[in-house]
Amino acid sequence: MSDTHIATDHHDHHDEPARGFMRWLTTTNHKDIGTLYLLFALVMFFVGGAMALVIRLELFQPGLQFVNPQFFNSMTTVHALVMIFGGVMPAWVGFANWMIPMMIGAPDMALPRLNNWSFWILPFAFTLLITTFFLPGGAPAGGWTLYPPLVLQTGDALPFAIFAVHFLGASSIAGAINVVATVFNMRAPGMTLMKLPLFVWTWIITAFLLIATMPVLAGAVTMLLTDKFFGTSFFAAAGGGDPVMFQHIFWFFGHPEVYILILPAFGVVSAIIPTFARKPLFGYSSMVYASASIAFLSFIVWAHHMFTVGMPLAGELFFMYTTIMIAVPTGVKIFNWVATMWQGSMTFETPMLFAIAFLVLFTIGGFSGLMLGVTPVDFQYHDTYFVVAHFHYVLVTGAVFSIMAGAYFWLPKWTGHMYDEKLGKLHFWVSVISVNVLFFPQHFLGLAGMPRRIPDYSVQFADWNMVSSIGGFVFGFSQLLFVVVVIKCIRGGVKATDRVWEGAHGLEWTVASPAPYHTFNTPPAPAAIEGGMR
Amino acid sequence: MLSATSLRRGLYGVIPALLLSPSLAYADWALNMTEGVTPYSKEVYGLHMAILGVCTVIGILVFGMILVSIIKFRKSQGAVPATWHHSTAAEIIWTAIPILILVVMAFPATKALVMMEDTAHSAMTIKVTGYQWRWGYDYVEDGIEIFAGLDEASNRARQINSGIDPVSVDNYLLETDNHIVIPSGTKVRILTTAADVIHSWWVPDLGWKRDAIPGFVNESWFEVESGKEGVYRGQCAELCGKDHGFMPIVVEVVTPAAYKEWVADMKARQVASAELTQKTWTAAALQTHGRKVYEANCMSCHQADGQGIPGIFPAMAASQTLNGPLADHVNLIIQGKAGTVMTGFGPLLNDADIAALISYSTQTWGDTARVVQPAEVAELRGARRAVVSAN
Numbered sequence: 001m002s003d004t005h006i007a008t009d010h011h012d013h014h015d016e017p018a019r020g021f022m023r024w025l026t027t028t029n030h031k032d033i034g035t036l037y038l039l040f041a042l043v044m045f046f047v048g049g050a051m052a053l054v055i056r057l058e059l060f061q062p063g064l065q066f067v068n069p070q071f072f073n074s075m076t077t078v079h080a081l082v083m084i085f086g087g088v089m090p091a092w093v094g095f096a097n098w099m100i101p102m103m104i105g106a107p108d109m110a111l112p113r114l115n116n117w118s119f120w121i122l123p124f125a126f127t128l129l130i131t132t133f134f135l136p137g138g139a140p141a142g143g144w145t146l147y148p149p150l151v152l153q154t155g156d157a158l159p160f161a162i163f164a165v166h167f168l169g170a171s172s173i174a175g176a177i178n179v180v181a182t183v184f185n186m187r188a189p190g191m192t193l194m195k196l197p198l199f200v201w202t203w204i205i206t207a208f209l210l211i212a213t214m215p216v217l218a219g220a221v222t223m224l225l226t227d228k229f230f231g232t233s234f235f236a237a238a239g240g241g242d243p244v245m246f247q248h249i250f251w252f253f254g255h256p257e258v259y260i261l262i263l264p265a266f267g268v269v270s271a272i273i274p275t276f277a278r279k280p281l282f283g284y285s286s287m288v289y290a291s292a293s294i295a296f297l298s299f300i301v302w303a304h305h306m307f308t309v310g311m312p313l314a315g316e317l318f319f320m321y322t323t324i325m326i327a328v329p330t331g332v333k334i335f336n337w338v339a340t341m342w343q344g345s346m347t348f349e350t351p352m353l354f355a356i357a358f359l360v361l362f363t364i365g366g367f368s369g370l371m372l373g374v375t376p377v378d379f380q381y382h383d384t385y386f387v388v389a390h391f392h393y394v395l396v397t398g399a400v401f402s403i404m405a406g407a408y409f410w411l412p413k414w415t416g417h418m419y420d421e422k423l424g425k426l427h428f429w430v431s432v433i434s435v436n437v438l439f440f441p442q443h444f445l446g447l448a449g450m451p452r453r454i455p456d457y458s459v460q461f462a463d464w465n466m467v468s469s470i471g472g473f474v475f476g477f478s479q480l481l482f483v484v485v486v487i488k489c490i491r492g493g494v495k496a497t498d499r500v501w502e503g504a505h506g507l508e509w510t511v512a513s514p515a516p517y518h519t520f521n522t523p524p525a526p527a528a529i530e531g532g533m534r
Numbered sequence: 535m536l537s538a539t540s541l542r543r544g545l546y547g548v549i550p551a552l553l554l555s556p557s558l559a560y561a562d563w564a565l566n567m568t569e570g571v572t573p574y575s576k577e578v579y580g581l582h583m584a585i586l587g588v589c590t591v592i593g594i595l596v597f598g599m600i601l602v603s604i605i606k607f608r609k610s611q612g613a614v615p616a617t618w619h620h621s622t623a624a625e626i627i628w629t630a631i632p633i634l635i636l637v638v639m640a641f642p643a644t645k646a647l648v649m650m651e652d653t654a655h656s657a658m659t660i661k662v663t664g665y666q667w668r669w670g671y672d673y674v675e676d677g678i679e680i681f682a683g684l685d686e687a688s689n690r691a692r693q694i695n696s697g698i699d700p701v702s703v704d705n706y707l708l709e710t711d712n713h714i715v716i717p718s719g720t721k722v723r724i725l726t727t728a729a730d731v732i733h734s735w736w737v738p739d740l741g742w743k744r745d746a747i748p749g750f751v752n753e754s755w756f757e758v759e760s761g762k763e764g765v766y767r768g769q770c771a772e773l774c775g776k777d778h779g780f781m782p783i784v785v786e787v788v789t790p791a792a793y794k795e796w797v798a799d800m801k802a803r804q805v806a807s808a809e810l811t812q813k814t815w816t817a818a819a820l821q822t823h824g825r826k827v828y829e830a831n832c833m834s835c836h837q838a839d840g841q842g843i844p845g846i847f848p849a850m851a852a853s854q855t856l857n858g859p860l861a862d863h864v865n866l867i868i869q870g871k872a873g874t875v876m877t878g879f880g881p882l883l884n885d886a887d888i889a890a891l892i893s894y895s896t897q898t899w900g901d902t903a904r905v906v907q908p909a910e911v912a913e914l915r916g917a918r919r920a921v922v923s924a925n
C-alpha cells in the first residue's frame with residue numbers, strides 16, 4: 001500500500017529528518033527513537049555481557065585468579081542492573097516504538113516529546129551507574145536487589161546508583177504512559193481492542209505493570225537513601241526498622257518486573273510462529289486473557305523470592321499456592337503456540353528458529369520456576385545456582401532470544417534489506433548450543449549445593465563450572481555475529497518486499513520496506529485491518 | 535580490579551587446566567540434590583524428585599508435539615496449512631489438567647511445610663548468629679559459645695594468586711577453624727539471627743536454609759537420624775559482602791554419649807581459656823598469638839601487609855588508632871565502626887586475643903610498639919561496660 005502525504009502538510013522538517021547528531025538528539029519520530037532504544041540496548045548487552053565474562057572467567061576454576069571478591073560482587077550486581085534496565089527493558093521499548101504505531105495504524109506515538117525525553121534519560125542514567133566503578137569504595141556490590149543492611153555498606157557509589165535507578169524509573173514510566181496513551185487514543189478506525197496484534201496487547205499489560213511498580217521501587221530506594229544519609233531507620237533494626245520490609249517492597253516491584261521483561265516476548269513469539277507456520281494464531285482471546293491473568297497474579301506472588309526469611313506458615317502457604325497457579329495461564333500460552341504449529345506449513349528462517357528455541361527453553365525455565373515455587377523444596381534451592389540457571393533460562397533463552405527473534409523478523413522492514421540468512425542461522429545455532437552449555441550445568445551446581453554470588457568455590461563444583469564458563473565464552477563472543485548481521489543488513493542486501501515474509505499478516509507489512517519516515521498519516525482502510533487479522 | 539599481571543598469571547593456570555583433563559583433577563560431576571540425613575530432608579528430596587518427574591513427563595509431551603510438528607508439518611514436505619484457530623474443548627482440557635496436577639502436588643508440599651514449621655518438643659536449642667564473616671553458636675542449655683570461621687589452610691589458599699592449588703587443601707572452603715557438635719537422634723531447635731547484615735545458614739544434608747537477619751530471630755529445627763553420625767558441611771547462602779563465599783558451616787553429628795563428653799571437654803577448655811586471660815604473657819607469646827588473631831579476623835580487609843585496600847578498607851600502618859590512646863584502640867576492636875564493614879569484635883575475641891592483637895599490630899605497623907597484657911584489656915572492657923550501663 002502506498003503512503004501518500006496529505007498536501008496540506010507543508011512543514012518540511014516533518015517530512016525529512018534533520019542531518020547528523022542533531023537528528024538523533026532532537027527527534028520526536030517514533031522510528032528514530034525506536035532505533036535509538038534498540039542500539040542503546042545492543043550496546044548495553046555487550047557492556048553487561050563483558051561483566052558476565054569476568055564472572056565466568058573467575059569461576060572457570062577454583063581459587064581466586066583474576067579479581068578480588070569485592071570487585072566480583074560489583075560485577076554480579078552491575079551485570080544484573082545493566083542487563084535488566086539497560087538491555088532487555090530498552091530493547092522492548094525500542095520494539096514498542098517502532099512497531100506499535102505501525103501495528104495499530106497510527107502516525108506516531110501519542111506523546112512524541114516525552115518519547116524523546118524518556119530515551120535520552122537513559123545514557124545519562126547509565127553513565128552515572130558505570131562511573132561508580134571509579135569512585136572510592138568501587139561500584140555497588142550488594143546485589144542488584146539492593147538488600148539492606150548490606151547495601152548501606154556501599155561506599156560513595158550508593159547515592160549515584162540510587163539516582164541512576166530513579167532516572168531509569170522515570171524513563172520507564174514515561175515510556176509506559178506513552179504506550180498506554182498511544183494504544184487507547186490513536187488506533188485506526190476499526191482497530192478494536194480484540195483485533196490488536198498480541199504484541200500490542202502484551203505491551204499494554206506491560207505498561208500498566210510498569211506504571212504500577214516503578215514508583216514502588218523508587219520509594220524503596222529513596223528510603224535506603226534517607227537511611228544512609230538522613231538518619232532514618234526504615235530498614236535498620238537497631239532504630240526500630242525492619243530489614244525484611246525492604247524485601248517485601250522490593251519484590252512487590254521485582255516480581256511484576258519479571259513479567260515486564262517477558263510479556264512483550266510472548267507478543268513477539270505470537271507474531272512469529274503464525275507467520276512461519278502459515279496458520280492463524282491458536283486461541284487469540286485466550287492468549288489475551290492468559291497474559292492478563294499472569295499480570296494479575298504477578299502482584300500476589302512476590303514473597304516467593306523470600307521464602308527463607310522466616311514468614312508465618314500461612315504466608316508461606318499463600319505464596320506457594322499463588323505461585324504455582326501461574327503455571328496454568330503460562331501453560332495455556334505454551335499449548336496455544338504448539339497448537340499453532342500443529343498442521344501448519346512451516347519454514348525455518350532465523351526468526352522462527354529463535355522462536356522455537358524460545359518455546360522449548362522458556363518452558364524449561366518455567367519448569368524450574370514451578371519447582372522453585374514449592375516452598376519446602378525452595379528451602380534447598382533458594383540462593384543456589386539452581387536459581388541462577390532458572391532465571392537465565394527465562395531471561396536469556398526467554399526474553400533475549402525473543403528479542404533476537406523479533407530483530408530478525410522486523411529487520412527487513414526497518415532497513416529495507418533482507419539480512420544474511422546463512423549468517424543468521426549460524427548465529428542461531430552457535431547461540432542455542434552454547435547457551436545450554438552455559439546454563440544447563442548450573443542446575444546441577446545448584447542442586448549439588450553451590451550458593452550463588454560466590455567468587456570461589458569448593459573443588460567439588462569445579463567440573464560443571466568449567467563447562468559453564470566454556471559455554472559462556474562461546475555464547476558471549478558469538479553475539480558479535482549478530483552485530484555483523486545487523487551492520488550488513490543496514491548497509492545493503494537483497495531488497496525486501498513490503499510483506500517480507502510469505503505468511504506475514506498485520507498492518508506493518510502493508511507499508512513499504514524500509515518503512516517510510518512517516519507512516520499512516522492517513523488511517524489505513526478497514527479492509528487492511530481485517531486482512532491483517534486472520 | 536583486573537590487572538595485567540593477574541590476568542597473565544591466571545592464564546598460565548587456565549591453559550594447563552584446559553589441556554589436562556579436568557575430570558581427572560576433580561572427578562565430581564554431581565547432578566542431583568542430596569537426600570540428606572534428616573526426615574525433613576528426605577521429604578524434600580522426595581518432593582523434588584516427584585515434581586521433576588511431573589515436569590519431565592509434561593516436557594516429553596510438549597517437546598514431542600513440537601518435534602512432530604517440525605518433522606511433519608513443514609512446507610518443504612508439501613504440508614498444506616490448516617485454517618482452524620480455536621477449540622474450546624482443547625483449551626478447557628489444557629487448563630483443567632494442569633490445575634489438577636497442581637492441586638495434587640500441593641498436598642504433600644503443604645504437609646512438608648507444616649512439618650518444617652513445627653519446632654515444638656525440641657530437646658535442645660542453639661542460637662546461630664551470622665557475622666561478617668563467621669558464625670557464632672550459642673548452646674543455650676549447655677552454656678557453650680563457639681565461633682567458627684574459615685580454616686587457616688583454606689584461608690591461605692583462597693587469597694588472590696596465592697599459588698596454592700585448591701585441590702591440595704582438604705575440604706577447600708568447606709572447613710572451619712572450630713566445629714559445632716550435635717547429638718544424633720535429637721530434635722535440635724536452631725534460632726538464627728545476625729549481628730551486621732543478612733546471612734543465611736545452610737547445610738544441604740539437613741534439608742533447609744534459613745536467613746539470619748539482624749533484629750529478627752528465626753526458628754527452625756532438624757533431627758539427624760541415629761546411625762547417620764558424620765560431618766556435614768554447608769555455606770552461607772545469602773550475599774553478605776566481600777567474604778560471603780568464605781563463611782562455611784561444619785556440623786559434626788555424634789552419638790548422644792559422645793556429645794556429652796564433648797560438652798564436658800568444652801567446659802574444661804573454657805576454664806583453661808579463662809586462665810589464659812588472667813596470666814601475664816611474654817612479649818614473644820603475644821606476638822605469635824596476635825599474628826594468628828590478625829590473620830583469622832583482620833587480614834581479609836586490612837590485608838596481610840596491613841595496607842588495606844585504598845578507598846574501601848583503611849590501612850593499619852600509620853593509622854591514628856594504632857598510635858592513639860589504648861582505650862580508643864580497644865573500643866574500636868570491641869564495638870566496631872557503625873555504618874562500615876568493621877564489625878564489633880567484642881563477642882568474638884577474648885581479652886587475651888585483643889591484647890595479643892594490639893601488641894602484634896603496634897609492633898608491626900605502629901610508631902611505637904606496645905606490649906599489652908590481657909589484664910589491661912579486661913580493665914578497659916570493664917570500664918566500657920560501666921559507661922554503657924550508666925547510660
